[in-house]
Each structure stands twice: as structure tokens, then as C-alpha cells.
Amino acid sequence: MNPTLAPLRNLLGTVAKSYVTVVVVALLVSASLAPIVWGSTSNPDGTVAVIEVDSTLTESSAERITDDLQEARQNDSISAVVLDVDSPGGGVSVSEGLYLAVERTAEQMPVVTSVDSTAASGGYYMIAPSDEIYVKPGSIVGSIGVRATYFDVPPTDEQITTGPDKNTGGTEAEYKAQVEMMRQAFVGTVIEHRGDELTLSETELAYAKVYTGTKSVENGLADDIGDTEVAIGTAADMAGLKDYDTIEMESEPRSGISLIIGGENGDRPEASAVHPQTFGRYGAVNTPTFLALWGSVDNERVIAATELERPVANETGGDRP
Amino acid sequence: MNVRSRLVVFATVVFVTVASVGAAGLVTNHGITAQPTVDQQQFQPSAIDAPTVDRNGTISYDDDGESKTIVIDVAHSNDVSEETLEPVVSALTAGGHTVQYHEASDEFDSDPAADLNKTLRGADALIVVEPETRYTAEEAAGVSAFADAGGRVLFAAGPDSSGLGGLLGLLGGTQPTGDEFAAVTSPVGIAYDTGYLYNMEEYANNFQTIYATPSTDSELTDGVNRVVFDGPTPVVADGQTLLTTLEGTEHSETRETGAYSVFARSGNAIAVGDPGFMSSTNYNRADNDVLISNILEFLVTGEKVPGAPEETNAERDTGMKVESSDTGMKAGSSPPQMPST
Secondary structure (H helix, E strand, O other), rough: OHHHHHHHHHHHHHHHHHHHHHHHHHHHHHHHHHHHHHHHHHOOOEEEEEEEEEEEEEEEEEEHHHHHHHHHHOOEEEEEEEEEEEEEEEEHHHHHHHHHHHHHHHHHHHOOEEEEEEEEOOOHOOOOOOOOOOOOOOOEEEEOEEEEEEEEEOOOOOOHHHOOOOOOOOOOOHHHHHHHHHHHHHHHHHHHHHHHOOOOOOOHOOOOOOHHHHHHHHHHOOEOOOOHHHHHHHHHHOOOOOEEEEEEEOOOOOOOOOOOOOOOOOHHHHHOOOOOHHHHEEEEOOOOOEEEEOOOOOOEEEEEOOOOOOOOOOOOOOOOO | OOOOHHHHHHHHHHHHHHHHHHHHHHHHHOOOOOOOOOHHHHOOHHOOOOOOOOOOOOOOOOOOOOOEEEEEEOOOOOOOOOHHHHHHHHHHOOOEEEEEEEOOHHHHHHOOOHHHHHHHHHHEEEEEEEEOOOOOOOOOHHHHHHHOOOEEEEOOOOOEEOOHHHHHHHHHEEEEEOOOHHHHHHEEEEEEEOOEEOOOOOOOOOOOOOEEEOOOOOEEEEEEOEEEEEOOOOOEEEEEEEEEEOOOEEEEOOEEOOOEEEEEEEEOEEEOOOHHHHHHOOOEEEEHHHHHHHHHHHHOOOOOOOOOOOHHHHEEEEHOOOOOOOOOOEEOOOOEEEEOO
């Protein structure tokens, strides 16, 4: 052994055994662990996700919303969802799909809705499973009904069809039956989720009236007057979050191209829809379509409607339903 | 340590680390990904029921063995399509009766009242559906005299959608039939209301497709259990109310609930609040065919005084000038210039 290293070894042995060294090492270890402990004790308990619904309900807009809801269910950091809604509804099947997505989410975590201007027809369909529905005094809520429409009559002559209903899809009586079935599912859904709060009977609901926010709190279509901030607070409280983050799961529309509904020349004002298929316009092909919509669509002609309170613009002089 | 023992240590450390992570994964495994389902009861087919109204039956009626002439008015821009009256026209024709369409004369100096009276003098019954131009007082007097003389008259009109049209036309689906009809129905004791009727409790798949049942025993409602109308307008007469809607029916304008008269009789005139119940698509729904049969029997069994309505003074004054504009025909062939809806 090299005799010159002996003192150095002794010195290192002394340092290693000293309390100062132990404390210094302990401080270093603590410094690295402390942020983790700090984070676990002082970070928010969870996140409230705000999903904006601010358009007619088309396959396109619904896809974004259902994606957001799925993300909320799968992301462990999200503990509650707030739906920030301003929609007059849209397609019947679209509204039904959104209802299922919201219901699926509500089974997993609190879902609270804040209605801005309008949650009518399909716009109400989708929020029916919410744990709480907040409205403003001047919000418009309701229009629980469905209608079947078509834009033009497929030509029945100058072609050969394989069956009497190939062009129309069925008789007027059959369309009425189909619309009635959709109405029953719609009204049944509202009764299922709001039955305990509602002071309206099933028949009164079926009139498809719209109500102001104030009135809707009275009749049970909504729970309370409040805005989105209140809704977020309620959602967090229901999720047991005392300290929480809020994220807005807003995303750009998938298509920036605004397609014209109706109007052969494209000179008509846009009907706020970017997915004309929902309204029965598949390019050069027009089909009858079923709408859970409060409001009019250009060139709409009604085959059958379940609702009485049906404001419909008609520029082509359609038949009386 | 030699190289071999170091390799052993290395392999052991790798194995223990990987095995530990794997074991941790198994321990913390949260299970399988849930399979989404749709269990909502209100969406299941068993929870939804929208049966269609029975559709069967044929129009059959008795007559007194005489061939009668039934005039259908098309001179007042009547909103009557071939489809609306096809079952009626076919049944009358098959029964050996003559159906005649009364058209407006296109001659400049024609007298509509004289034309109508001339037609009515050769007729046993008159059918007026949805007039959109008003009867003159003279025309209405002729119809009234025709009914007073035993001529049978059927008025049929629902809420008229042709008037203002547009937004208002579809808002309630309808506009009142209005003055056009009152001019001719009022003199014979029949009044049409405005608006349409609906029922939110009991209906045939649509709140406007509603039932009416006999309100009294009469030959016109014999065998009728219930009839289906599409948004009929109320109609009342100074005689009998024959069919009323179910209790709980509401009026589109007043929103009052009740059992409304939709089929009524005043002397030799009868009036119904929805012409559509006779159409090809509706004539055999529920007991519509029975009601139509009774109505046809009523129309072809009248005993009209020959020559009625009598010529008015004005007709006599200009009688020689008036040319007949009506077109007699056996029904079943294409009616001349039938307006379409």
C-alpha cells in the first residue's frame, strides 16, 4: 500500500462518518424529493373540462363533441364536465348520438350544463342527462319534438323503379308513424332524466313549446339560474374537487368551408351549418330528413311533424302537414 | 471478479428489474376496457309503439234505383284534386249515377248565377269542395233554393292553406276557409269555423290526425264507430251535429278543449270539416268508408222538386242569352280542366 495515500484515506473516512456530511447528503436527497411531495400536496385535485356546443347539431359538429366527451372519460385528470350550450338542435339521430355520449359521460363523472342563448329540441335532447342544468333568465329551452322534411320531390316519371316507395321511402302515413316513434323516444328520454323535476306532463312536453330560462326553472326543464362559472363550480363540487383547474376543450370546426343550405345560386344567407347532409342534402341528391330542430331551414317542406309550436319558413308553398 | 461473474450480475439485475415491472403491471392492472352499450329503455323497440290505422273496407251504398245526377262545383277555384274525390266519383259512377262538373263559363257576358242555376235544375245533388272564390249572393241563393227543393248538398272544406301561405300558412298548417265558403253555406244554415283541430292525447300517429265519433243516431252515421280526419276545421249547423271529435280535442286558435262538431246537417245540406277523409289515401282508414257510403246514399236518395231552383227574374230577362257552360259527363273519364292541388 502506498504510504502517501494513508492520510488521505483517513481524512475521507472521517468526512464520511461526520454528521455534517450526513446532513448535507440528506439535504440533497430532500431537495430532490421535496418538489414531488409539494406537487402531491399542493397541486389542484383535478380538472373540470368545459365543452362548448355552439352550433346546430350536425354529424360534423357532433363528432367533435363526442370526441371531447370521450377524451374527458379517458383522461384521469378530468373529474367533471361542463357543457356550455347554445344550440337549436339539428338532426334527430345526431341528437340521439350526442345524448348517448353525454349519458355515458354522466355515468362516470358529474356533467353540468350551462345554457347560453338556446338549448332547444336536439339541443335539449343532448343535455337531458346532465346532473344540473343552469340557464339564464332569457335563455330559450324546450321544443321537445321532431319533424320530417324534404327539399324537393323526387321525380316519379321518366324513370323505372323497383317498388312504389323507391323514390319517396314511404307514404305520408308511414312518415307520420316514424316521426311519432322518434317523438316517443325523445319525450321518453326527457321524462327518464327530468321526470322527478318536471311539473309538465308528457302531453304538455309534446306540445314542443319553448320556454324562457326563468319559466324552465319553474317547470323543471332546468334546475337553476346560473352561468358557466356557476356550472363549473357546481361540477367541481359534485366531483369533490376543492382545488381544480379548468380547461376548455374547444376546437376549430373540421372544415373551414361554409356550405350553403338551400338556394340554387348560393346567394342565400348561410344557415349556420357546415354539414348539409344532416339537412338531407347529399351533394346533388336530396333526401327526406328527420330534424330535432327549433327554427327553419331554407327550402324546407314538412312531411310530418310531432310538434305544435313549429315555426317553419316555407318558400316553396309546401303542403299542409 | 472475473468477466463471467460480472455478466451474471448484469443479467440478474436486468431480469429482476424487468420481472418487477411486469409484476407491478399485473398487480396494478385495472381490468378490461368496458364495452360500451346502449341500455336506455326508452330507446328499445319494445318501448315505442306507433301502430298505423287499420286500412280496409269499401264504399257501398243503397239507392232508390234511380240514376241521379251529382254536380261537383269546380267553378269557384275549388281546391279539389282528382285524388280528393276519386273514391266518391268512382263509387257514384259504379252505382249508375252521373257525375257532372260545373265549370265557370269563359264567355265574357255570361252570368255565373244563371249558369249555376241551370246546372242545378238538372241535378239531384251538389258537392262543393274548398271554394277559393266567393259565391255571389245570387249563386248562393240558387244553392239554397236547390236544397230547399230537396236537392242534396255536400259541403267539404278544411282549414285552407292556400290563402296567405308562407310562414303563416305552415305555422299552424292552415288558414281559415273564410268568407269564400260562408257566402254559400250560411244561407243553408251551416257555418265553418277557422283554424284546425288536434288532439294531443289520442291521435293516429300525429296530433292532427284525429278521431271523430257519432254524436247521435242518424242514417248518416249508421254503422260508423270512428272516423279519421286530418286537422279538420269545426263545422256547425242549425240542424244536427252528426260527428264530434273526442273529448280533449283542441282548437288551433282558441286552444280551447272540447268535443268539436266536424260533420253536421242542416236540412238537405251536410257539411264536413275535412275533405281529405274522402281521398284515395284516406277513404278506407278506420270507418271512413262507412261514412262515405252513408253520405253517398244521402246524396242519391233525395227527392228534388223538378225544375228547382226556379228561374230568377234576372235569368228570365236574359234567359235567351245564357248559354250552358256546364259539361255533362259520365264520371270515371277524365274531368275537364280539373284543377290540381
